[in-house]
Amino acid sequence: xxxxxxxxxxxxxxxxxxxxxxxxxxxxxxxxxxxxxxxxxxxxxxxxxxxxxxxxxxxxxxxxxxxxxxxxxxxxxxxxxxxxxxxxxxxxxxxxxxxxxxxxxxxxxxxxxxxxxxxxxxxxxxxxxxxxxxxxxxxxxxxxxxxxxxxxxxxxxxxxxxxxxxxxxxxxxxxxxxxxxxxxxxxxxxxxxxxxxxxxxxxxxxxxxxxxxxxxxxxx
Numbered sequence: 105x106x107x108x109x110x111x112x113x114x115x116x117x118x119x120x121x122x123x124x125x126x127x128x129x130x131x132x133x134x135x136x137x138x139x140x141x142x143x144x145x146x147x148x149x150x151x152x153x154x155x156x157x158x159x160x161x162x163x164x165x166x167x168x169x170x171x172x173x174x175x176x177x178x179x180x181x182x183x184x185x186x187x188x189x190x191x192x193x194x195x196x197x198x199x200x201x202x203x204x205x206x207x208x209x210x211x212x213x214x215x216x217x218x219x220x221x222x223x224x225x226x227x228x229x230x231x232x233x234x235x236x237x238x239x240x241x242x243x244x245x246x247x248x249x250x251x252x253x254x255x256x257x258x259x260x261x262x263x264x265x266x267x268x269x270x271x272x273x274x275x276x277x278x279x280x281x282x283x284x285x286x287x288x289x290x291x292x293x294x295x296x297x298x299x300x301x302x303x304x305x306x307x308x309x310x311x312x313x314x315x316x317x318x319x320x321x322x323x324x
Contacts, residue, residue, distance in 0.1 A: 133240045140233050147226050154219040161212035168205035
């Protein structure tokens with residue numbers, strides 16, 4: 105189990121530190137996950153093989169244990185029947201079965217202990233993989249947020265620049281000039297309109313005066 109062996113002395117906290125210092129933390133995390141997944145598969149095979157041994161010796165131990173009990177009962181039956189030779193044979197086989205039972209029991213206990221230790225390591229590996237997967241999701245979210253912020257900053261980078269402010273000021277001056285010209289043209293138009301109105305008024309007054317003179321002549 106290459107990665108597990110290389111990093112067996114590293115805590116997840118140290119591993120996270122290495123990941124976050126990497127140029128691309130997400131890619132590095134993905135690589136660690138792939139390697140750890142391969143290690144997990146190898147560990148699962150090792151645990152399965154160890155469990156087979158555990159069960160095998162457990163079965164052999166239980167078989168000899170049952171045989172010891174059986175031969176002991178048979179020895180009692182033979183003794184009650186006063187069959188000394190049969191009782192002796194039963195006790196001899198009981199003794200041999202006890203020896204095998206003890207050997208198988210020792211092997212079973214050793215293999216069970218080894219299997220339990222491998223199960224614990226396997227569970228720890230699964231836990232680390234789960235935590236690393238969660239860490240990856242956090243890193244992806246942070247990376248996406250950082251990229252979005254970078255894009256926003258890039259888009260807005262020109263807004264506060266001197267050239268942009270100078271351009272904005274020129275636009276403001278242009279608008280002020282246009283407003284002044286519009287106001288001036290309005291004054292000119294107003295004056296021209298007032299002059300026309302004076303002549304029109306004068307024309308109307310002359311017509312009234314002429315009509316009044318004609319009317320007064322009638323009554324002279």
